[in-house]
Amino acid sequence: MDQVYVLGLLVVFAGVLIGFYALMRERDDLHRILLTDLAEILALALIALVATDLAEALILPGLVVGISELLAVSEVYLAKEDLRTPPTAPPxxxxxxxxxxxxxxxxxxxxxxxxxxxxxxxxxxxxxxxxxxxxxxxxxxxxxxxxxxxxxxxxxxxxxxxxxxxxxxxxxxxxxxxxxxxxxxxxxxxxxxxxxxxxx
Amino acid sequence: MFNLPVTNIGGSELFVLEFGDIVNYFSVYTAALFAFALIFTALAIVSRPEKMVDIAFGGDAYYTKEIDPGLLRFQRFMAIACGLATLGAVVSGDVFNFTLFVSMVGITNIGIVAAYKNKHVLNAAFQYGIVAMLATVPLFGGAAIVLATTGTLSLWELYTAAVAVPLIAKIFLVLGVMGEGMAPFYIAKAEITRAQGAPFILMVHVSSLLVFLRVVEIVISM
Amino acid sequence: MSMAMSPEFLLGCAVLLIGITGTAFPRPRSYVSRLISLEIPAFGLLLIMLSFDETLALLTFIAVTAIATFVLVRVIERRGSV
Amino acid sequence: MNDLLAILYGAVALIGAVSAVVQTDSLNKLISIAIIAGGVIPFLVDRGYLDVAIAVGLIIPVTTIIILLVCMRDAV
Amino acid sequence: MIEYLIFALFIGLLFHGIHRKVIARVQGRPGPPIWQEILHTLKFSFKETWIPKTASQTLFVAVVLVAIGIWSAALFILLSGGSILLLFGIYLLHKIVEHGLGLSSGSPYGKFGAIRSVISAASELPLFATVGLIYFFTHSLMLSDIIAYQQVHGPLLIAAFPAAIAMYLVILSKLHYSPFAIIEAKEIVSGNMTEHFGIWRAGLEVGYAIKTYVLLYAFVLIFIGQLPLLAALLLMLLILVSLSFICAVSPMLSPYDTVTVQSLVTGAIAVYIIVLGVILA
Amino acid sequence: MTRPGLVISRISRVLSDYENLSALYALLVVGGVIIGIVTLPFIGYDDDQLYPKTLDPSSSLHPYDRGGEPFGTTDVAAQYPENSPYLGYVTAYLTPFSAFLADSTMHLGTTIVSHPGGITDEILYNTRGLDTVVETSILFVAFAIAAYLFRREE
Structure with a gap:
């Protein structure tokens, strides 16, 4: 288990390096939202690596926190960019x-x-x-x-x-x-x- | 039954509150933080916001801004939720429970400032929200590493000398709380402060300072 | 608990890394392309959860990812593609 | 699952992942995602989680259709 | 306790006066008499008092009480040998008082003061470096343990010199007229205290005086150890005068530069702690 | 405008723009992770975990079969068993519907255990119930924010 955990940790750390490096370079706000969604996956991967029933029980709150924040932040984005009108392109x-x-x-x-x-x-x-x-x-x-x-x-x-x-x-x-x-x-x-x- | 293993950091243990595996505690330190959070939550409940004075340049005219009642109600709700989350975070006796309370602090903080229509403030709130979301990686990651490497999440166990918490878990926890509470990243907060509604805006600062103080205690004690 | 490294775990790690790279530096650099790329690391995480038999978490994760995709689509729709 | 099948399905998933990264057209990317799903679901079935496999098999197309909403808007 | 509080208040106000006097002399001015601040506080206590109509009334009054309350509590911690983490916690919470003062009045100048106070919040960061480094040596954060440690091992000022610098910087940033005192720079009138006058201002002066006393006394206790009261007071005065010299000769930094300077100091000490930890471990 | 302390003012300029905030935070996290990678050799998995998974592939409740008898004692490795007097009751309990499913097929373990009862519910609702309280509150708050912003436009 030790090897599995350390390898998993290494993979996630490498992922965090890549993902957060991309975020450092990113200037567009919507792209930033998309990248934070990627970060969410990395957070869950860290919890999943614990590999017990407890880990499973912790992933569920983690997931809900992620989607909650995404919901709130995306709504703030729409408010700040004043994107009020629903899309009008042909259905x-x-x-x-x-x-x-x-x-x-x-x-x-x-x-x-x-x-x-x-x-x-x-x-x-x-x-x-x-x-x-x-x-x-x-x-x-x-x-x-x-x-x-x-x-x-x-x-x-x-x-x-x-x-x-x-x-x-x-x-x-x-x-x-x-x-x-x-x-x-x-x-x-x-x-x-x-x-x-x-x-x- | 429960004896706080470390009393030379936050003072002696006063009171224990058990919720199954999560055993919250009031030491001198956490009780002081709790009391402070309580005072400001109460202030957010009872006080009305100030009327901001705007001076029209080129004359003696000035006018005060009235606050929209809908906005007021919403902000008060968010400020109270933020206060409750802070109360939970400062006395929590479990790492994961603490991180959950901290992310609730983060999201209520976004809520308090996101209510304004001012584009400048909204933009700051958005940047703040992005950081709060990013912070879940070190925050939950820190808690997960603590669990994997020590086999427990309870601070009662983690504070004992026998349990060694890896450095990276501590760094992650501090980074996570910094992101959710914006502790040293005051730039966005400064923009947020320009908005109206002192008792509620103040709650943003109170909560982030208190959770930061708490995480320092946790990290040093571990 | 699976003590040895299971094929699911190794595959999951590989897909996760590929997916993260793809999402971090998407081709082309558009919202839609990045949104689709987000699905790849999700599959990686799915496999990692599967290797630890965390199927309840896995199921929730897939469902929540669908909802998150909808939230993001809603934003991209209003933003217009760039 | 025997080793050969595991390698085979693993290869399918990997090819899908790499192709989803490399493809530049949105629809092609979506198809590649479907290929990853094709490689991953057998692993679920193999471990004996039929219920999970069915649910995942139902939800992935829903996700795809949701994404199609923006893709098609772009194409129009 | 209460008599000690009054004593601390008196000394604190006197220190404020001395601070002004030293700055004036360094700058070649005569300066006010050293008991000026005491007279100020008395004067404010008997002036007409009211709350501005635009203010968030409850908050406007509450922050003054909180200011006096937390610093009295801090003094109590110092005397009872409590946790310095809590002491520094109170120091951080003082920030909330600053925000509250400025925000509650509704005045634009108060607001500017509050915004600057938010910006300068990095001034707390060096504190954590201090706490971390002290814990590294003493393995306890109770003041009584730290004093006991110094009786055995000699003053921490030598062992944990960077921590002393950090705390010195922290005290400096909270002093009037310091290069970090952007929240009460003259271009925004009196900053966040602009609208607090009469008895409220007197209350604030009381809180601030106790604060100065507590911070200086804490510095002496933490880095030098338990001394007879008179010696401790003398030492505090020396530290204050050295701080006054810095205040007198250095210009005020621009708001964001203060953040940078303080963050850099913190970062340097954090690196120092990690390196020390790696070498000793 | 040239100012003294060029480096400091240049850093200040970057810090003072909140558009750089997420980049700055990302930089900090990257720094933290690099420390993490360096110290990785010193990190080990602790085998003495709470609520460990014990798999029994032959059970119809696989992978969630934790044994025990309904309304009786079941061994659950909780942190503080003494705080939950009825620990294990939720773990071992099956609703009549779940019991029926468990009897009729081998492949629905996840579904059965997710139906009220099972080890995950034991943790989520009983031993670590406070987590779930906080978590549902977070959802509540997030939705209040989104709904407020969404409805204000109408």
Missing amino acids: FRIEVMESAPGIMALILVAYGIILSGFTGGAVAAVGAIFYFLCRGQNEQFAIIETVSGYAWVFWIGAFFIFMLLPAYWFFAVMIAGGAILVKVMAKMSLIGTMRGGEHV
């Missing part, structure tokens, strides 16, 4: 976008619900985003946001059950798994409705 259509979304989104969302927790939330969100992408969106922004807010509160409740009333661990697991699924899925699928424009 792009391929056949698969007519037939696939229904069934694929359904599979992903159903699978996500079975998985539950973060993983389920992320998988289901991909399905939802894909659906919004191809079929257009009806703005249910406020409702979804409220749902996700409540899901967050439920999860905090589950946390306190674990800490204060550990005998009821079973309810806590169920609440936590369900609430995080709903929360992550709701938040991330909302991104799908934020694309804007009527062309889709």
Whole structure:
């Protein structure tokens, strides 16, 4: 394991050198965002190298932090460059976008619900985003946001059950798994409705 | 049950708060930081922002800027979230938990300044955001190296003399906190400071200084 | 735990390094090309996670990468390509 | 997986990776990405993670379609 | 404790006066009497006091109280032999007071002062080099342990000379009229203190006086060791006079240059620590 | 304008432009990583890890089979087992649906264990639950920022 770890560390360090060197040379802000996404991969690789169940449990928060920051920073970018108007170029259509979304989104969302927790939330969100992408969106922004807010509160409740009333661990697991699924899925699928424009 | 292994850096242990594997502690040092964060969070909750005075050149006229209530509410929310994250970070007894709190500090800081419409301030906020995102590499990387090389994340174990933390992990942790809190990179912060809303802007500085002070304690004690 | 170096791990390291180089210095130097190049190191990381049997993390990672791609596409769309 | 197959699929993934870096056209790059996926998914199957392989197999095309959105806009 | 606080306040204000006097004499001016600052503080205490209408009222008052509070706490740490990390933590938190002073008033000059205070925040960096180097020698950051170490091994001033330089620089950057004092440069009126007058200004003077006393006394304790009070005071006065000489003959740096100078010093000491660590390890 | 201390003012000029901020930070990290590569020979993997992976390829829960009996004791290498009195209960528990899947196929270990229960949930929700609290809060905050900026334009 020692050799594997040291080799892995060497590879990631080399990657950091290359990636951050490119970033030093970069002057364009959007390119910088893309490169920070690359940096995110390197951070996760460092955690993955630990190779235990704990590492796996740490990757999940790491991932969510990464996507959260990306979301916030990209929105700041749009605000600062004043790129307010949705794209107006002619819509792009391929056949698969007519037939696939229904069934694929359904599979992903159903699978996500079975998985539950973060993983389920992320998988289901991909399905939802894909659906919004191809079929257009009806703005249910406020409702979804409220749902996700409540899901967050439920999860905090589950946390306190674990800490204060550990005998009821079973309810806590169920609440936590369900609430995080709903929360992550709701938040991330909302991104799908934020694309804007009527062309889709 | 828990005895702080190192009392000659942050003072003696006062109080322990257990959350499963994550055991937070209040030593004299962390309790002082906690109290300070608490004071400024409270200030962010109760105080109204100042009215910035702009002087029109070429005459005696001056006017004060009023703050948009929506912006005010949003900034106050962000400042409180930032305060809570700081409170968590300064008493955390676990390296990874600490890094998570620090990245929350980073993201709330972006939020506080990103609310302004001033392009100059937004641009600074954006550059700051990029650095905060980059900082996750050394931050989480540092925690991961600590875990891989010592087999534990708990500061209680890491502070004992038997556990040796590699230099690179310490450097990474400090670099990570520097990036999230912008500790020595004050240039973007100076631009940010030009914006209105003193109690909230102040929270940016409070949080970054406190997490930096905390990481110094962690790195020296390890 | 796999003590020896598994082929997945070595392949993952190779793909990761190739991908990082490709993303750091993309050809051509456009947003879209860099965005597509980002997928390559993601596959490298996928293989590394696979070699440690971290499949739950792997699944989440792939899903989150798809979402991140969407976020970036949204920005590039509005920015217009350069 | 026997060594021969591992080398073969590994080679597919590597060729895909190198080609994705070298290609200059966006669509060609996307095709190369698909080749990497073709090389990687057998490793998932081989380790016995059918469920993961299926999910990854579903999500990768979704990513590709999302990227196609900007590629085609460029082409138009 | 309270009588010691008043004593420290008195000495601190007196030091401020001496500082002005020395600078004036070096520059060939008569200068104000040395008790000028004490009179100042008294004068401000009895003047009319109000809060500007544009200010963020709560914050405007709170920072003054925080300033007095943290430096009293710092004095307490010094006397009880507490952690110098906490002492330096308080020094960093003083920065927040500076920001708060300038930002809360709504005045453009206060704001400029606050912005400069943010820029000059690199002045804290040398402190960490100091802490790191001291820990390297003493393996403890409790003041009582450091004093005990010096009784056995002699003053740290010799062993950890670069750390002493760093801390000297830190004290210098917080002194009035120093080349690093960009936050109260005259082109922005009184910088971040511009709008604080009356009792608030008196409160600030109190806080600053205790701060000067604490920093000088800490320097003596950390680098020379425990001395009889009179000897310690004399030594503090000597350090102050040397600082005054520097202030008197050096021009104020431009804001960003102060950052560069302070960062370079920190970097040099960090390299020194690493090299020392590698050689000794 | 020529100023004394040319090097210092040149550095100051670079520092004072916040467009250089990320480049400056990248430079620092590159410096750190170079130290990391130099000290790499002194870094070793500690084999005594928390929550180690123990694989049993013949199990239908592969790679997450950690043994133990539902509602009974299961061995979990937590940092402070005494802080979690019901440690291992989540690890060993399978929902009826998961149990059905586990009985019928060998290849769905990941799916089954992700369904509420399993070692990862044990860590995420029970022993290191505070991490998850922070992490969901980060998502919450990030989304609040994005939503605020996005909706302001409307």
